[in-house]
Amino acid sequence: xxxxxxxxxxxxxxxxxxxxxxxxxxxxxxxxxxxxQILGQKVEFLVSFYNNEISEKSEIFDDQFSxxxxxxxxxxxxxxxxxxxxxxxxxxxxxxxxxxxYEQYFGPxxxxxxx
Amino acid sequence: xxxxxxxPQSLHVQEGDSTNFTCSFPSSNFYxxxxxxxxxxxxxxxxxxxxxxxDEKKKGRISATLNxxxxxxxxxxxxxxxxDSATYLCASYSGYALNFGKGTSLLVTP
Numbered sequence: 109x110x111x112x113x114x115x116x117x118x119x120x121x122x123x124x125x126x127x128x129x130x131x132x133x134x135x136x137x138x139x140x141x142x143x144x145q146i147l148g149q150k151v152e153f154l155v156s157f158y159n160n161e162i163s164e165k166s167e168i169f170d171d172q173f174s175x176x177x178x179x180x181x182x183x184x185x186x187x188x189x190x191x192x193x194x195x196x197x198x199x200x201x202x203x204x205x206x207x208x209x210y211e212q213y214f215g216p217x218x219x220x221x222x223x
Numbered sequence: 224x225x226x227x228x229x230x231p232q233s234l235h236v237q238e239g240d241s242t243n244f245t246c247s248f249p250s251s252n253f254y255x256x257x258x259x260x261x262x263x264x265x266x267x268x269x270x271x272x273x274x275x276x277x278d279e280k281k282k283g284r285i286s287a288t289l290n291x292x293x294x295x296x297x298x299x300x301x302x303x304x305x306x307d308s309a310t311y312l313c314a315s316y317s318g319y320a321l322n323f324g325k326g327t328s329l330l331v332t333p
Contacts, residue, residue: 111266143321153320164320208317209272210272
């Protein structure tokens with residue numbers, strides 16, 4: 109069964125460093141998402157991406173964040189200058205369509221630890 | 224209700240017990256309600272997407288109902304098994320993003 113994959117599973121970085129989190133969505137899906145969950149809190153929406161551009165973003169997704177689909181398979185989230193409060197589990201998801209009436213398929217997550 | 228709320232926060236049942244959880248969500252600007260099952264160290268797994276008031280969906284021993292007018296959904300598990308142990312997340316789709324609850328953590332002991 110097709111699945112969303114994410115690498116790395118765990119990333120440790122120092123404050124101020126840039127990190128890139130990678131995702132391979134399901135191949136025939138058109139909509140891609142990033143979410144995060146800070147320990148003990150709810151899963152929060154960061155950004156959605158369709159047709160090579162951002163379709164929606166939350167207040168969390170400020171100028172320090174960017175997303176890219178550099179080729180036909182990868183979908184990346186870049187954090188330019190990490191802060192301690194960026195420590196969280198980051199989930200990528202994809203769906204066939206973006207109306208919310210379609211299931212979003214999640215990857216296993218990347219745990220980002222900023223020290 | 225402005226946020227998605229789930230109750231109880233955690234639940235511990237014996238194998239064979241039936242159980243249910245509640246998800247409350249804003250009834251205005253409602254598009255869809257998603258239920259996910261999330262086991263530790265695994266990807267959240269989509270269980271149901273529900274859109275219509277009165278919807279009832281079933282997958283094996285798990286079923287869900289939806290009331291969009293009052294803004295709640297129930298998830299039922301009949302005859303719980305240890306492999307049902309997981310966190311069950313609901314999320315309301317408001318038109319641009321999934322808004323998640325904190326989840327209900329279910330532990331089923333033999």
